[in-house]
Amino acid sequence: MGLTKSQEFNQSQNQLAEFAKALAHPARIAIIEQLLKCGTCICGDLVATLPLSQSTISQHLKELKRIGIIKGEVEGPRVCYCINEKIWAEAQTRLSELFSSFAGKGCC
Amino acid sequence: MGLTKSQEFNQSQNQLAEFAKALAHPARIAIIEQLLKCGTCICGDLVATLPLSQSTISQHLKELKRIGIIKGEVEGPRVCYCINEKIWAEAQTRLSELFSSFAGKGCC
DNA sequence: TACATGTATCGCAATAATACGATTAAGGTT
DNA sequence: AACCTTAATCGTATTATTGCGATACATGTA
Numbered sequence: 001m002g003l004t005k006s007q008e009f010n011q012s013q014n015q016l017a018e019f020a021k022a023l024a025h026p027a028r029i030a031i032i033e034q035l036l037k038c039g040t041c042i043c044g045d046l047v048a049t050l051p052l053s054q055s056t057i058s059q060h061l062k063e064l065k066r067i068g069i070i071k072g073e074v075e076g077p078r079v080c081y082c083i084n085e086k087i088w089a090e091a092q093t094r095l096s097e098l099f100s101s102f103a104g105k106g107c108c
Numbered sequence: 109m110g111l112t113k114s115q116e117f118n119q120s121q122n123q124l125a126e127f128a129k130a131l132a133h134p135a136r137i138a139i140i141e142q143l144l145k146c147g148t149c150i151c152g153d154l155v156a157t158l159p160l161s162q163s164t165i166s167q168h169l170k171e172l173k174r175i176g177i178i179k180g181e182v183e184g185p186r187v188c189y190c191i192n193e194k195i196w197a198e199a200q201t202r203l204s205e206l207f208s209s210f211a212g213k214g215c216c
Numbered sequence: 217t218a219c220a221t222g223t224a225t226c227g228c229a230a231t232a233a234t235a236c237g238a239t240t241a242a243g244g245t246t
Numbered sequence: 247a248a249c250c251t252t253a254a255t256c257g258t259a260t261t262a263t264t265g266c267g268a269t270a271c272a273t274g275t276a
Contacts, residue, residue: 003231004264008159009134013141020131023206025234026117029124036209043253051116056235058254063233073215077243077252082215092207098131099200101144107181107190111261112234133264151223164265166224171263185222185273218276225270232263240255246248 016098019091022067027052028060032083035070040082042075124206127199130175135160136168140191143178148190150183 006014023029030050034041043061047054061081064070068087072079114122131137138158142149151169155162169189172178176195180187 004133005159006134009138013134013137016137017132017134020128020137023128023203024125024132025112026114026121026125027234029121029128029206030117032206033121036206036211039211040215044251051113052234053236054253055237055255059234062254071215072253074242074253077250079253080215083210085210085212088207088210092204095131095203095207096200098137098140098144099196099203101141102191102193102196103144103147104193107148107179107188135264152221155222160264161266162223163225163267167264170224180223182223182272185220187223220275221273223271223273226268228266228268230264232261234261235259237258238256240253242253243251245250 012094016094018067019069019094022064022069022091025060027057028064031057031060031064032069035081035083040080042078042080044078120202124202126175127177127202130172130177130199133168135165136172139165139168139172140177143189143191148188150186150188152186 006017009017023032027050031046034046034049038045043054043058046057046061050057052060061070061072065072068084069091070081071084072081074080114125117125131140135158139154142154142157146153151162151166154165154169158165160168169178169180173180176192177199178189179192180189182188
C-alpha cells in the first residue's frame with residue numbers, strides 16, 4: 001500500500017528511526033555540521049553555503065525542528081537556529097545504546 | 109524537481125546520510141535489534157516476528173545489505189543474516205564523531 | 217524426478233520525500 | 247506608510263520509499 005506501518009512497531013523503535021531520519025539526508029547532515037561548528041546560524045547563512053534553494057533549506061530546517069534536533073529563535077527579521085542540546089544528547093544516547101549492544105557474536 | 113542532489117554534497121556527508129538511512133525505518137531498527145540480540149537469523153525468523161510480509165522484509169534486508177550494515181550467507185535453502193561488524197563499527201565511529209563534535213556553544 | 221521449503225524479484229499501487237519558484241508573512245528601516 | 251530584508255508556506259512536479267501479492271528461483275528431501 002505504501003503506508004509505513006509505524007504503529008505496528010514500538011515507541012523506542014519509532015523514536016530511533018525518527019532520530020536517524022533527521023540525519024538521513026546529506027543536506028541535513030550539512031546543516032547540522034554547520035550548526036555544530038558555528039554554534040548558531042540563520043537560514044540565510046545556510047542558503048549561502050548549501051547548493052539548495054531557500055525554500056528547500058527552510059523545509060529541511062522545519063523537518064529537523066519537527067524531530068526536535070534543532071530549535072529556532074526569532075531574532076528580529078531573521079531566525080537564529082541552533083542544536084537543541086537536550087534532544088541532541090538523547091539521540092546520541094539512544095543511538096550509542098543501539099551500537100554498543102553489539103556483542104560481536106559473529107556470523108553463521 | 110524531486111531529485112536528491114547527493115552529488116552536490118561531499119562523500120563524508122553522503123556516507124553519514126546513508127548509514128542514518130539504514131536506521132531510518134522502524135522495521136529496519138527491528139531487524140537490526142533482532143540481529144544484535146540473536147547474533148544471527150534467517151529471513152523466516154523475521155517474517156515470524158515482524159508485522160510485515162515476506163517480500164517487504166526481504167526488501168528491507170536488501171537495503172541493509174546494500175548499505176553494508178548486514179551481510180547474508182547462503183546456508184542450504186535459507187540465508188543466514190548477521191551484522192557486518194566492519195561496517196557496523198564504521199557507522200558507529202562516524203556517527204559518534206558527529207555527536208561528539210558538539211561543543212555546547214548554546215543558542216543565540 | 218517431483219515436491220517442499222525458504223528467499224528474491226517483479227509488477228503494481230499508494231504514500232512520502234525532495235526540490236523549486238512564487239507568494240505570503242513578519243520584522244525592521246526610512 | 248512605503249520599503250527592505252529574511253524566512254515560511256503554498257502549489258506543483260518529480261523521484262524515492264513502502265508494502266503486498268504473485269511469481270520465479272534455489273536448495274534440500276522423498
